[in-house]
Amino acid sequence: MKKLLLGVAALATLAFTSCSDDDDTPSTSSLTLDISGLENLGDEYRYEGWIILDDGPVSTGTFSVDDSGALSQISFPTNTAQLAAATNFVLSIEPNPDNDPAPAATKILMGAFNGNSASVNSDNIVVDATSSLGTLGASSGKFILATPTDMDDTNEDSGVWFLDNSSVSAAVGLQLPTLSAGWKYEGWAVINGTPVSTGTFTDASMADDNAATSPFKGTDGNGPGYPGEDYLNGSAAGVTFPTSLKGATIVISVEPSPDNSTAPFTLKPLAQPVAADADVHTAITMGAGPVAIISGSVSR
Template identity: 65%
Template sequence: MIRKMYLAVMAMGLLSVSCSNDDDATPQIETSGLTLNLTGLEALGDDFVYEGWVIVDGAPVSTGRFSDVTFPQTFQVLSTQLAAATTFVLSIEPTVDPDPAPAETKVLAGDFSGTSASVNSNLVADFSTVAGTFILATPTDADDTNEESGVWFLDNASGSAVTGLNLPVLSDGWKYEGWAVINGTPISTGTFTDASMADDNAATSVFKGDTGNGPGYPGEDYLQNAPAGFTFPTDLRGTTIVVSVEPSPDNSAAPFTLKPLAQMVAADAAVHTSITMGDGPVQSLMGTVNR
């Protein structure tokens, strides 16, 4: 009996040593911190999130998703991948996303130099030379008494209408959108990609009049079906007209943070007269990423 107990104890000892050796042989996964310190980002709503990516050997590797836009934030990434990364990219992704690859809607990017990368939104477009002009008019109805209730991004200073917005071509995943900020609330004029053509809702806008779609440029007549708390027709004098850059698709009814053009309409502004726009409040987003 004593001999059997001794053999059993020896067997347990050998098993313990064997397990210990197996554990020691298991590769240890090492991670390192990637810290984002970004400025100007705004919350996206429930349907979309931001996702960071590092480019390793030409391929994107996710660094994590987030919806909180308070920074700095730190994410754990495989040390070998982080050390080999050449570029950081920030994209906007669906909250429920079956596609493991980055979406077309990329908002920030920058190359690593040593342990840090300076990132900006130039991959969306360079807005440093934008310019804009609009008029007040309501061409979608036959009433000449409410001309201050519509805004159209065209320039008629020469006597005939020409394109009123000088804007760069946007990268995939983005669109422009016009806004009239009425009593502090932005109301869309519609989305567009080409400022020399009518916007996407030219034929379907619920705000426009009933006699036509207006000129072949972005714009809106605020004549009927006003949102709750507003009365149409209205007076756009004293309001602010804005052109923003929006993710596409876009689940938010509010303007995105990129706003390259804006202009307050003077209280005595004349209708049918070109009004020059100024630089908007946010033409570029930026930040730093440290590994």
């Protein structure tokens, strides 16, 4: 009987050892984010991290950001072998819920791993970061106050158009880098602290996306073939039009596309207050905006 019991115990030990040897559960390591400057995307979108391997991207998980800029999660358990083999880190903006396992086009941060860390920034949202206009910080711009969509010359300070009329004929007013897929520019007039959109666009030499459908413009055409807006009809954010833009601040932002927010996104490469005595029909030069880049680091 004693020998039988010993035999059973030996078999049990062997079985346990065999199960342990066959446990193929992959080990995980922590991927940690140290990023500031991200904004609250609301309930319809989430940020999602990705590590890039030779055979494609692997998600590291999603997170949200509150109104103070704090991330809901900064450390993410990630397959150890995949994390060690990763060459780059990418942060995208994804719909919530998201049925597509691949990264969205709206990639806001990117950087290559150097050892156990990666410096990431938003320069990847432009097509050619090595060109003279390859960063948002190299942007420049001009605009005029005018209302070309009506025949009334008494309210010329109620419209803003991103063009330069310093020469004989109108020319492009904004010098901006070409954006990658998933992003658009948007103009804003911040009136009494409230931002009101002038419309979105991808090419500063063409009219913006709402040129023909703007609810604020006059009835005499769509205006010149450049981004801009006449605030002549209706109202927005408690402001009734027409309204003078003197004292307002004119802003160019970079927006995710699609965009679920009626407010400007974090990235604002250009901004310019309009002086109370600003002349209409005269080019006004824009200054640097408050945020031209978001940056941070990722460690593994």
